Amino acid sequence: MSIALRRGSTGPATARSQQQAEGRMATLLISPTLIVLGLVIVYPVLAAVYSSMFTVPGVDPRTGFVEGGEPFVGLDNFASIFTGAGGRFWNAFWNTSFLTVTSVLLETVIGLAMALIMHQAMRGRAWVRASILVPWAIPTAISALLWRWIFDSEGIANTMLGTKVLWTTEGFQSQAAVIIAEVWKTAPFVGLLVLAGLQIISQEVYEAARVDGAGPVRRFWNITLPLVKPALLVAVLFRLLDALRMFDLPYILIGAGKESVETLSMLAQDEASNVRFGPASAYSVLLFLYVFLIAFTFIKLLGADLLGGRDEPGGKKGGRKSPRRQAGGGRSRQKEATA
Template identity: 70%
Template sequence: MVHTKVPPGTAEHGTGSEAGGRSGRPRAPMGRRGRITAPSGPGRMAALLVSPTLLVLSIVVLYPTIMALRESLYGPKGLDPATGFIRTTEPFVGLRNYADILGAAGDRFWNAFWNTTFFTVVTVGLETLIGVAMALIMHKAFRGRALVRAGILIPWAVPTAISGLLWRWIFNSNGVANAIIGHQILWTTEGFHAKVAVIIAEVWKTAPFIGLLVLAGLQVIPKEVYEAARIDGAGPLGQFWHITLPLVKPALLVAVLFRCLDALRMFDLPYILVGAQKTSVETLSMLAQNEASNVRFGPAAAYAVILFLYVFLIALGFVRLLGADVVGDRAARAASRSGRRRRATAMRVTEVPA
């Protein structure tokens, strides 16, 4: 009888599956190339922790969006031309509401669309410049800095309705604004001056928001960077352009993105400051509210859906084109992927038999 030498680690040597069964210990699952795969417990735990947030978002965002899309396919009750009687239910009209909005009869929509875009571009641009200046002032170390910070942030803390009433008093025919410029201007009537009044009030209120986020970005910049730049001969303008602005860019982009999304939905400030159904300042949100207040829920829902798509496309384009990384740090993710590749390569090398 021929005897063969059994190498260690085989089933006959007592360390295989039988040995594992005798020891009573569960074996870890084996992945490709014999590596031990990690259990899926952390993934299940992450899904469990995120599920309440997803549930809330589904209730307050997804469901209303679906219902608004459905409602936009129906018309008002009104008079049925076929029977001559008042309809008891809303008739299904398909895409007729969208065709009326975007067609030849949509002059009011296009006016509101351009007003919304104009207010967004101008107010966000001015707020960015003023907000960065505010952040630089609040970041400086000087006596009374806490008082200055509190004073700058007061407009952001004032409710929008109160702010609209305050600026309505300022832009009154006998108000402070006319007293300062020395001319009698009816700011809250139709005309370009109504747009100017809304822009001034909006910038005054929301510029501190950008300043606050930029200030948070400034406070994480190490002082050693500025000291090294001063040693190299960089002046204040060079330090701002080559150090401050690049390092504060992530916080600034997030602030501008939030302000763009907020400005596209502008409603309460022009509604209170100037008034409803004013061609000069009517926005898409005001137009949708006007249709809903007149019990034309189908067209109102169509306006709301178009505004939702507009805001979504602006946000998507902002993130894609300007590089606003609102999900996470790209460099950190790249470093994490590189580290995983190095570890995988090292494990493959160690698996090669001698």
């Protein structure tokens, strides 16, 4: 009896020590990653926040010389955004939001269509996939130079339209040029991720839908779109985060200092290039918060769909279903839709 009691008493302690050992091992394994993330993410963000609390050195009225060091102004760089001096910031903010929403929306629709085309069984499918993915492989700077030549006043675009549109000047046409170039380059990325989602859908689901009499449109809305939704949402999230930081394409295609296409990244770069590091850091911090807020909201609202999980009756989020259960669930949903 005493031996059994001693064994029972040492059992939980042994389990706790084993868990602590595993925890220490896990911490040791992920520590290099945490250190790298701290160096490339946490430190630059903190340095930008610190730099945003200083302003450009002024001229000392008593001596006429530039004051040494950057004066500490606290949150004045952020407060100035909400005054008359913040007009340029809000213009860049709305340009960034408009270009992001418009381009991502078009990329989602076109990328989904590309994925459906690449998924079809056809002769030369490998060549079709390779040709569709070529724009994504081209560097952004080269793509911008290519489209700048196309949108020249004597370029291919005006020749085909039979008109003289000044695409690279101020106005809505410059925004349209940036959106067209951005969609052309990044829609294949959305198509590639959606194609990966299409390839894991079981063909048994489509066969059951055909037996039940569902047409192509109904199969798309009730089978393809719901089952490919996790991959599509991941593609949209990646594109949102990338488009909000848009810089090189409008900078090279249209040029700097154009109010129609100036984004937050371009505004921060312009301030930094003019040695106004305090305001530039403030704009960079606000852009970081904007991107973080969009990502957090997107994941918070659609986190289960991003992971491919489903909500269970008890409020618990389950993991991914097995292929057999997934096919059976899709078949039952399809029967309900076609009934």
